[in-house]
Amino acid sequence: MGNDEAPGSEGSVETGTEKAGEGTKAVGGGKGRDTGRAVEVDALVEAVRAGSFQEVPVLLEPLDAAGRKAALGRLKALRTEMRGWAGTREREAALVRRGLYVAGAGCHPGVAGAATWLGGRDLPAWRSQDAGLVLRVVAGRSAEWQAELAGRLAARPAVAERSYGLIRRLVERSGCAVPASDGYVRGWAREVTPGGRWVHRADEAPPLVQRLRVDPQTPFLVVHALSMPEPAEQLTWSVEADSPRHWPTAVATLVGEGVVDRTEVVDAALSRLLRGGRLHDLRFPLEVLRLLGPTAAEFGERVPDLIGIAADAPSPVAGYAQEALAALALEGRLPTSALAEMTSAVFFRTEKKLVQAQLVLVGKVLVREPGAADVLLPAVAEVFGHEDTALQERALKLVGRHLSAVDASVRRELADRAGQSGPVHGQAVADLFGTAPVARSRQPYEEILPPVTGPRRVEPPATSVEALVEELLAKGVSDDPVRFERAFDGLVRHAHRDREGVARAVREAFATVEWEQPHHFTHHSHGLHAVLAGLLGIAEPAWIAARLARGGATPDCLHQGLTEITDTRLWEAAALVGTDALPFLLAAPTLDGGGIAPRVLVERLRALRDAGVEPAPADLAQALLRVLRDDPEAGEAAVEAADLGTGAGRRLAAWLRADEPMAASVRFLRRDGDRSLTRWSIRDRLVVDLADRTVLREEFPAAFRWLGGTLEATPRRCPHWVTGMEHWAAVLPADREVLAACVLPSVARTLDSSRESTEPLAPLAEAEGRVGRAVALALALGLGAGDADDRLRAVDALLVLAARGDLDARGVGEELGWLVAEGTVKPNRLADAARTAADAGAYATVWAVLAAALPATLVPEKPVRGLGEVLAVAADCVERCGADGVPSGLSALVARGGSTRLVTQAKRLLNALHQGTGQTTP
Structure with a gap:
């Protein structure tokens, strides 16, 4: 240097x-x-x-x-x-x-x-x-x-x-x-860390601590590194603590030697934990603190920071702060007011481990300081509303042990808040506070579902070239199907009226240098940029023709087929934009879900006939896939289409009159039939069968023919990046079951590590067409997704289908049952999704799903591990909405006895089912 x-x-x-x-x-x-x-x-x-x-x-x-x-x-x-x-x-x-x-x-x-x-x-x-x-x-x-x-x-x-x-x-x-x-710190960390990531021998380079010790910038940069929102990757490498490249050990060593100031390090690390973020980004400051082992005096000076961390940080980090505060409390160094604040914060969290540990801590403090009950017990009352009835019971017992130490006003407050506990504790609350249990059986129940809104009409395209260009430049236009199709149609219409004017405006607004680079459009259409490149002559006609021909190959997987349909439309438009052959788009949706009203499509075909223009093949094919065959006016529209006297009109009439022009089914290869399948994931065993449809194979363009059964029905491991997902639902808005079958492989990815693969579920719920096993499976897989946001999207789709009257709750439950039984869907994930839906007010809907799922999980001699959480949600639903009928296997599980969470919640569910609440479900 x-x-x-x-x-x-x-x-x-x-x-x-x-x-x-x-x-x-x-x-x-x-x-x-x-x-x-x-x-x-x-x-x-x-x-x-x-x-x-x-x-x-x-x-x-x-x-x-x-x-x-x-x-x-x-x-x-x-x-x-x-x-x-x-x-x-x-x-x-x-x-x-x-x-x-x-x-x-x-x-x-x-x-x-x-x-x-x-x-x-x-x-x-x-x-x-x-x-x-x-x-x-x-x-x-x-x-x-x-x-x-x-x-x-x-x-x-x-x-x-x-x-x-x-x-x-x-x-x-x-x-x-x-x-x-x-x-600068990232560059420094990369430079000073010895060896590469895969170097394991300690003698291959001078150890990190030695390099840091001789660097005069270390004292300042270490403190800054601890404060970074996203630390350098070298600081978070998963290496052993005695590795010569382990940053937390090196920092702790330098603090011990006095090279780096201890107070600055402790302050920076705690401050970073307080700001929160991903657990990965907090690993470095957390490990440094663990190795430094701050004293009680050091922690005592930073109590507000520790309380904030315990309240909002990821669970492992919050647990560390909780341990530090608990040590202070048990030593008498934590003021009662601070302990009460900490207790309220922790009890607001959902992690049972943290809540249980806090209940134990409060109990120990109250044994030593009975006079603190007036301050601490109101904080304990937060647990009365916790989702876990076992924790509610522990909180009630804790309050009961120390209730005599509180004054009358606190007692009344506790009694009022005890009403938040579940119905299962009604008698216990009455015994504790001397009140009569609430007769919940006489309370009518009303299911709360999202309001059903009709499809909204898509606004007409921009009326001027300036407005069109502004729309094309808008951020996210390619990611929103409605905005995308509106801009697409507007571009085609304006280019037909004034090709040179649109081309001039596009050249002024867009940096087209990248479009001219070799291979820029080889693998991706880049949305409407493909059409703009055709308009400007950047994409030559011969190249576009070759690209369209490539789209005729049988796709490797379903998602590639869906994306290829959209790309084929774009390249077809790129070849015809600005000419008399494409005055407007037949396939422009009239409704925000992607559908086209039948009579609107008839009028568009009439306009093309009167202008002497033959429909563009891909544009017409997509329009047929989007036309709403269940529309009340579909019959009359079919007659009008046939009367047009054109080939396109006859095709539309036949399509509207067909009972089921497309169909799909799904099945799974059985694990027990082939030893080679025992380690396969659900995605590897999924088989989608697209029904053989002659009209699709013979009359549609090549990019669409796979929908007619040309794609061989075998398990398909998709080798591609999943792209264009936001447009899939708009390809098949009138055939919900076929759409569900096509997106199933991508939705199944969410069970592993992939995220955001449940995005098609929301438009799937609002699509038209029949509901079958594919829709039920898509919901079941989404409810078991690994990522919380993916599960939330599945919950939203479930509730929307229920509100529209299209939910097959039994079908979804039966799919969940075998998926949970074989270990594909983890019970804790299902419990989280079910509780989210129930908390929205859909207790009866959730119970209908769980009632169908439980028999498959309770039949084995050894029930599925972790099923107690699912039973807890089921019991909560039944206690609130009322139900009858006992799932197979539940009574046998209760008869086995025991005090595990599984048996406890099974008893609670069975008791709720036997009570016969008689509540109504409007």
Whole structure:
């Protein structure tokens, strides 16, 4: 990290942050000097063009301010030229970039310009490799100039990380303060950590602690690293504590040696935990604190921070803060008011382990300090409303043991809040507070479901070219099917009326350089950019034809087939946009779910007939898939379509009259029939059968034929990135069961590590068409998803289907039953999703699903582990909505006896079912 300076005169270039032109005057004058300067500039630029970047410092040295200014203009031109080499001269361009990087730094007189140049995204990715050369060309600048350059580079996160070596040496040379920058710390962490991630031998590099010990910047950067929202990856590597690359151990060692200030480290770590975030990002400060082991005095000074962490941090971090506060409380160092505040915060959380530990702590404190009951027991009352009835029972018992120590007002408050506990504790509450149990059996029950709203009509497309371009430029237009289709139709309509005007507006608004790069559109259409490229002539007709032909191949998987349909529409439009062959889109939806009213489609076909235009094949095919065959006017529309006298009209009439033009079914390969399947996931065993439909295979374009049964029904492991998911539902808005079958493989991904694969469930719930096993399976898999947000989307879809009267609750429950029984869906995930739906007010709906799911999980001699949580939700639902009929296996489980959570909740459910509440369900 030492200096690498070349001899240079302070007066040869501008110093400090002065403006260009305020440096020293060039020596000499006249044409001779101008000619010499031109030769020197030529030599510099040619060296850069030739890739001789190492010669740049020597060639820059004789240039005066005017020469450097002239060179800078030519370097900028070369840089612009080089951007067009992408994909053709990459090896040459890499060397030219390094020369531009160094030469531009030396030619910029102002520090702002130099920083902008050195931070350019098109220059070398890892800039520190040429730090020595840059230091040579800026050696004549003042210390203030170099310090400001270091600060400007460090302030840009990505640049700071990649330019760490250069910034570090500028800091050391100028003597400025160490940059307080996350990017700089990332670069430092990467540089100082010994070896790579997969190096395991301790003797292959000097240990981390030794490197940190000799680095004078360590005291400042360690504290900053602890405070970062997203720490450098080296700080969170999963290595053993005795590894020479384990950061928490190294930091704790340096704190013990006095190299790093202990108070600053403790404050920074606790402050970072208090700000919260992902557990991965909190691992470094948490481990540092565990190794440091703050004393009771140190924790006592930071009680508010610990309470905040216990309230809001991820569970393991909150548990650490809870342990620290509990130790203070048991030593008598935590004020009662602080313990009450902590208790209320912890009881607001859902984690049973934390709540139970807090109940134990409060109980111990009350045994030692009975006078604290007035303050602590109202906090304990928070547990009366907890979802776990076992915790409610423990809280009631705790209150009961210390109720005599509270005054009358607190007793009344506790009695009022005890009503939040479940019906199962009604008698216990009455016995404790001397009141009569609430006769819940006489209370009518009303199911609460989302309001059913009819489909909304899509607004007409933009009325002017300016409004259209603004729509095309809007953020997220390609991610919203409604906005996407509206902009798509508007682009086609305006281009048909004024192709040149639209093309001119697009050229002014869009940076089209990327579209001209080789392979830019090879694998992706990039949404409406494909159509714009066709409009501007960037995508040549022959290439578009080849791309459309490629779309005719049988897809590898269902999701690829759905995405290919959308892409085929785009490329077809790219070939026809701005011509008389495509005046508007037949397939533009009239409703926000993607559907088209039958009579609207008839009118569109009539307009094409009157204009003498044949429908574009993919556009017509998509329009047929979107037309709502269940619409009340579908019969009359079929007659009108047939009367058009055109082939397209006859196809529409036949499609509207068909009972089921598309169909799909799903099944699974059995594990017990093939030993090779025992380790397969549910996605590997899923088989989707698309029914054989001649009309789809013979009359539709190639990209659509797989929907007619050409895709072989075998388990398919999708090898692609899942793209275009937001548009899948709009491809098949009138055939809900077929759509569900097509998205099932993607929804099944959520059982593993994939996220956001349940996004199609919301539009699936609002689609038209029949509901069968595919829809039930999609909901069941979504309710068992690994990610909480994915489960929430499945819950929303379940409730929407229930509100519309389309939910097959028994079917969903039966699918959940075998999925839970075989271990594919984890009971805790199902319990979380079911409780979320129940808490929304849909207790009867949730019970209908769980009642069908439980028999498959209770039949085995050894019931599914973790099923107690599901039974707790089921019991809560029955206690609130009333039900009869005992699921198979429940009575036998209760008869076995025991005190486990499973048996306790089974008894509670059985008791609720036997009570016969007689509640009504409007």
